[in-house]
Every structure is written in C-alpha cells, then in structure tokens.
Amino acid sequence: MVVIGRCFGNAVHTLQSTIEAANIKVALTTSFRIQDSNLPDKMRQIKDNDIRIIVGSFSEDIAYHVFCEAYRQQIYGLKYVWLLVGDFTSQWWEKSHNFSDCTVQELTEAVNGYFAVNSLNFIVGNSKSTSGLTNEKFEAQYDQKANEMNVRVTRSAHAPQMYDTVWTIALTLQAAANASGGLENFRYENGTVWKSLFFDIMGKLTFQGVSGPVSFTDTGDRRGISAFTRCQNGVMTSVALYYPNNDTLSLNCKECKPLLWTDGRPPADKYSVVIQRSLIDPVAFYTISALCGAGIFLALVFLFFNLLNLRRR
Structure with a gap:
C-alpha cells in the first residue's frame, strides 16, 4: 500500500495509524510537486515496488496529472486499487483537456474502478432531521x-x-x-x-x-457516516456506507450498488508464489507401480534368457 499527497493530513495520519495497528504494511508514503516535474519518477517508484493499493490525498486539479501519468505507466486496471480521499466534482475527469496532456478517453480508462471516500452529506432513508427537514x-x-x-x-x-x-x-x-x-x-x-x-x-x-x-469525538472532530463511491463504467456509483458508532461497513444500503470487478474478484495486493502439493490417486499409483514392476521383471527374464543362449546359433 502507498499513500500519495499531503492533503487531509489528519485523516491520512489516522488512516496510517489504523491500518498499521491492523498489521497492514504501508510500503511507501510519498508526495510530489507538479512544478518540479518529479511525478513520473514517483509513479515509477510505485510500479517498480509492485504496489497495488494506492491511497491518494490530493486535490482535484492534481488528480488529472496523477491519473494521466498512471495511464502512461499502466498503473491502473485489473491489478490496482485506487482510493481517493475527498469530494471531487461529478465526472471530473471529463474536463481533462484543461489540465493535463491526456485525452478524456484516456483518463476515463485510467480512473475506471477507483474508489472515493467522503463524509455523507444527506439523510439516509426517509427520516427527518432535528430541524424537521427531509x-x-x-x-x-x-x-x-x-x-x-x-x-x-x-x-x-x-x-x-x-x-x-x-x-x-x-x-x-x-x-x-x-x-x-x-x-x-x-x-x-x-x-x-x-x-x-x-x-x-x-x-x-x-x-x-x-x-x-x-x-463529535473528544478532539472535536465530527463523527459522521462516511460514503464510499466507485467509478464503474465511467459513472461514480455509491457502493458502501461506514457507520462509526458501531464500526460497521454496509454494502447493502439502499443507495448502494454491487461492486463490479473485472474478473469477478478484488485484485491481489501483491504478486504471490503459491507452492501447491499435488498427490496422485492411490489406485492409479499402485496400478502403474504394479505394471512397472511387471515390466522390469519381464525385462530381467528376457535379459537372463539372452545371456543363457548367447552362444547358441
């Protein structure tokens, strides 16, 4: 996992502390400046280290450049999961011609499948607020x-x-x-x-x-519901709600849609080599062994017969 950017510093710091406490490794934390043109090197570092889960903490304007570079270096698609923190405007990547060197079609391909998390800003269901408003x-x-x-x-x-x-x-x-x-x-x-x-x-x-x-928490931060959306087929779609009061992540909320994975399952967080032991069926093993033994026995019989009759014409 890698964390990119410096925006929402408190939220990102809390995230890092939480996932490290859950024994999840943060392989890399990095930041960049568009003015310094070091974004390609930072993105190449992610690819070279085979990091699959990427948390982005940057503004919408920066996102154009990041995903454009991700498209160029193929850091998107089946192998990767992008999670952006913050509220971006609807279909923000379609305005790419004003901010990056990639086309709208290229950015649409790169952002497909990314997750976004933000504070919920509406009432779940048909209930009323304390003010009486729906x-x-x-x-x-x-x-x-x-x-x-x-x-x-x-x-x-x-x-x-x-x-x-x-x-x-x-x-x-x-x-x-x-x-x-x-x-x-x-x-x-x-x-x-x-x-x-x-x-x-x-x-x-x-x-x-x-x-x-x-x-509110003891430190004065709001304790609200977090909404997770995902870009699926070019459209931001609600997929989950997180309720902090009971520490529950709901994928079955009324507004939530099913997650659509390219091959039907989430991508692996790293390349894994699995050594699997394969066993031969006992019946087949003993049958083949018996036939091999019979063959060896017959070979020895024929060898003995040839040696015994070697001088006979």
Whole structure:
C-alpha cells in the first residue's frame, strides 16, 4: 500500500495509524510537486515496488496529472486499487483537456474502478432531521431562499454540512445558557471556562442533521457516516456506507450498488508464489507401480534368457 499527497493530513495520519495497528504494511508514503516535474519518477517508484493499493490525498486539479501519468505507466486496471480521499466534482475527469496532456478517453480508462471516500452529506432513508427537514425539503428551501434573494447560484454540495454547523452552534449555545444561567453571564475574561463548557457540551451533543447524524469525538472532530463511491463504467456509483458508532461497513444500503470487478474478484495486493502439493490417486499409483514392476521383471527374464543362449546359433 502507498499513500500519495499531503492533503487531509489528519485523516491520512489516522488512516496510517489504523491500518498499521491492523498489521497492514504501508510500503511507501510519498508526495510530489507538479512544478518540479518529479511525478513520473514517483509513479515509477510505485510500479517498480509492485504496489497495488494506492491511497491518494490530493486535490482535484492534481488528480488529472496523477491519473494521466498512471495511464502512461499502466498503473491502473485489473491489478490496482485506487482510493481517493475527498469530494471531487461529478465526472471530473471529463474536463481533462484543461489540465493535463491526456485525452478524456484516456483518463476515463485510467480512473475506471477507483474508489472515493467522503463524509455523507444527506439523510439516509426517509427520516427527518432535528430541524424537521427531509433531503427534499432542505433542497426546496435552499432554492426558494436563493430565488427570494434574487441570487443565481449552484447549490453547493457542502450546503447540508454548513446548515448543520449552524445548528451545532445554536444547540451548543442553548445548552450552555441552560447550564450557566444565561449567556448574558458570558465574559471574555473567563473565556477559558466557557471554552471548556462548550467543548464538554459538543462532546455529548448528538442530533440528526440534514447531512446525517451529527456527533463529535473528544478532539472535536465530527463523527459522521462516511460514503464510499466507485467509478464503474465511467459513472461514480455509491457502493458502501461506514457507520462509526458501531464500526460497521454496509454494502447493502439502499443507495448502494454491487461492486463490479473485472474478473469477478478484488485484485491481489501483491504478486504471490503459491507452492501447491499435488498427490496422485492411490489406485492409479499402485496400478502403474504394479505394471512397472511387471515390466522390469519381464525385462530381467528376457535379459537372463539372452545371456543363457548367447552362444547358441
């Protein structure tokens, strides 16, 4: 396994620690700069070391160059599994003519089969959020507010998360007000006390947001559902959801589609030499042995007969 790039540093560091704890070897961690033109050497290093699982932690603009080089060096397809961290725009590789030297067709071939993991930003199923909104109602209200403000904008994929951020602040302030007798008692002079109170409240906070369940770890990071998508036949397809609360990876979620492997199974993570012992069927072995023994016996008889009658004419 290899990790490429420096984006999402905390997430990648956590990933490395987790997989190493599971006794999975990280063969290589590398980064590159497009300006230095050292990408071909870095990719060749991956191929020379026969690394099959590649985790990419880089931006969308960099992804064009990476997969273009992967196409040139044939680091894609049946033998390899690519996993990208982060949210890219839909069908991003089709814009390759603006960013790389490869054609759209070449990049489409190179990215086919890659996985992407990102935070879920919608409600699973038909349930409502704590605010009373469903996925459809949230989108409708978003568009309605934009029209009322006479603003023409493309709905951001991060809008549900931003909405839940505001709700997190509101619920935290409400709980802090109840615990302290009112926010009018807030003073910057005792900000450390309030900061500790806010963190304590957020650590216990849990609610259903429009981007999925919202809760936080002890370090303040959101503990949300992770969505796995995969490029299958040129289309990004939902294939799995990871639920951190019960440490479960679900491949059978409502939106999930079956994984389509080229030969019906995941590729091996390395080249393996398997020494297999083959045994001969006992009946065949004893039958052949008996015939061989009979043949040897007859050969000795004929040899003795020839030697005995050697001088006879």
